[in-house]
Amino acid sequence: MSNARSHVLVVSLSGWRGGSVISLLTVVEASRNTRYLAAGPFHPSISEQLLQSQSVDEVIGLPGMKNARSKVWSAISLTAILLARRSKVRAVWANGLSEAAISVLACALIRKPLIVWIHNTELPVSARLFKRLLASRLVHVKWLAVSTVASTLSAPVRGRRACFIVPNPINADAISQRRTQAPTTVSTMPFKIGVLGTLRYRKGVDVIPSILAAARMATSRELELFIFGGIKNAMPEFREWIESLPAGVHHMGSVFPPSAAYEDLDVVLCPSRQESFGRVVAEAMLNGLPVVASRIPAFEELLHDTAEYALFDLDSPASAGALLAALADDPSLAERVGKRNAITAHQFSAARVVPVFETHLS
Numbered sequence: 001m002s003n004a005r006s007h008v009l010v011v012s013l014s015g016w017r018g019g020s021v022i023s024l025l026t027v028v029e030a031s032r033n034t035r036y037l038a039a040g041p042f043h044p045s046i047s048e049q050l051l052q053s054q055s056v057d058e059v060i061g062l063p064g065m066k067n068a069r070s071k072v073w074s075a076i077s078l079t080a081i082l083l084a085r086r087s088k089v090r091a092v093w094a095n096g097l098s099e100a101a102i103s104v105l106a107c108a109l110i111r112k113p114l115i116v117w118i119h120n121t122e123l124p125v126s127a128r129l130f131k132r133l134l135a136s137r138l139v140h141v142k143w144l145a146v147s148t149v150a151s152t153l154s155a156p157v158r159g160r161r162a163c164f165i166v167p168n169p170i171n172a173d174a175i176s177q178r179r180t181q182a183p184t185t186v187s188t189m190p191f192k193i194g195v196l197g198t199l200r201y202r203k204g205v206d207v208i209p210s211i212l213a214a215a216r217m218a219t220s221r222e223l224e225l226f227i228f229g230g231i232k233n234a235m236p237e238f239r240e241w242i243e244s245l246p247a248g249v250h251h252m253g254s255v256f257p258p259s260a261a262y263e264d265l266d267v268v269l270c271p272s273r274q275e276s277f278g279r280v281v282a283e284a285m286l287n288g289l290p291v292v293a294s295r296i297p298a299f300e301e302l303l304h305d306t307a308e309y310a311l312f313d314l315d316s317p318a319s320a321g322a323l324l325a326a327l328a329d330d331p332s333l334a335e336r337v338g339k340r341n342a343i344t345a346h347q348f349s350a351a352r353v354v355p356v357f358e359t360h361l362s
Contacts, residue, residue: 135159204271214321
């Protein structure tokens with residue numbers, strides 16, 4: 001069977017709409033030259049979306065990633081899948097380091113190349129267990145990472161092999177709002193701050209109340225905070241704060257597609273403690289919005305062109321508040337920063353990233 005007709009098997013141990021799965025969906029939906037099989041514990045809605053993509057021919061279930069035992073079963077299941085479909089599969093795409101760990105032995109057995117695309121923020125134990133095989137010459141492994149941070153993380157398990165940076169692709173059609181009005185003026189409209197994503201400690205949500213208070217102290221302009229994210233699994237203290245109905249704070253719930261979230265915002269706040277890439281930052285940038293974000297390596301990489309207006313130290317909520325206040329007090333500055341962000345973020349559009357990613361699959 002020719003490469004034009006054979007498939008790449010993409011393996012995911014995440015089954016819901018997290019960052020790595022959104023990237024997976026974006027790739028297969030934008031693909032025009034590759035056929036895919038997808039294996040993972042996908043939620044039915046994700047399976048349906050995969051099958052609606054013209055490039056995906058089959059979705060195969062895997063056990064969920066609840067514990068070490070489920071990973072073992074996933075590895076056994078994946079080996080059986082590859083043995084049964086070895087004539088249809090020309091390569092395996094592991095969508096993370098845990099996925100690489102459960103795929104590498106099967107790839108060694110049936111002599112298929114393994115492409116690992118790293119989205120991780122931490123090095124999983126399973127990858128460490130298989131590091132000798134992952135770094136050996138028994139399997140042809142190609143290493144990709146969404147950022148320099150993610151690439152550095154993989155060093156202990158990839159040995160001397162090179163790692164290519166391929167950022168998370170952003171589907172501009174799904175995230176782009178259509179801003180039809182001029183930037184709001186100081187005198188007439190509130191300044192609207194948005195927080196998007198999971199509301200957990202890793203995302204720095206515990207410092208948001210202090211940042212908002214500091215921003216209000218630094219400007220006379222009215223500030224409103226819009227929180228887009230599910231509250232069910234939110235950090236308990238932050239959930240209590242939202243439920244206390246603080247003035248000018250609005251909980252909007254989860255929004256998909258996220259274009260509706262960006263539509264009426266003036267700035268996006270991202271106080272994360274740890275990220276491998278920073279999808280929300282990249283989406284906001286692509287929308288031409290200024291971003292105020294914690295000074296962590298992933299965000300420094302994304303926001304290098306506007307760092308002086310964007311980055312703050314997590315132990316200094318007052319500095320974050322000052323950045324928000326400066327943008328609120330000077331709408332023309334906010335507009336200039338947003339335009340610079342949009343130029344930088346063009347490199348993350350799916351139209352540019354997906355063709356590059358797929359060259360590594362061949």
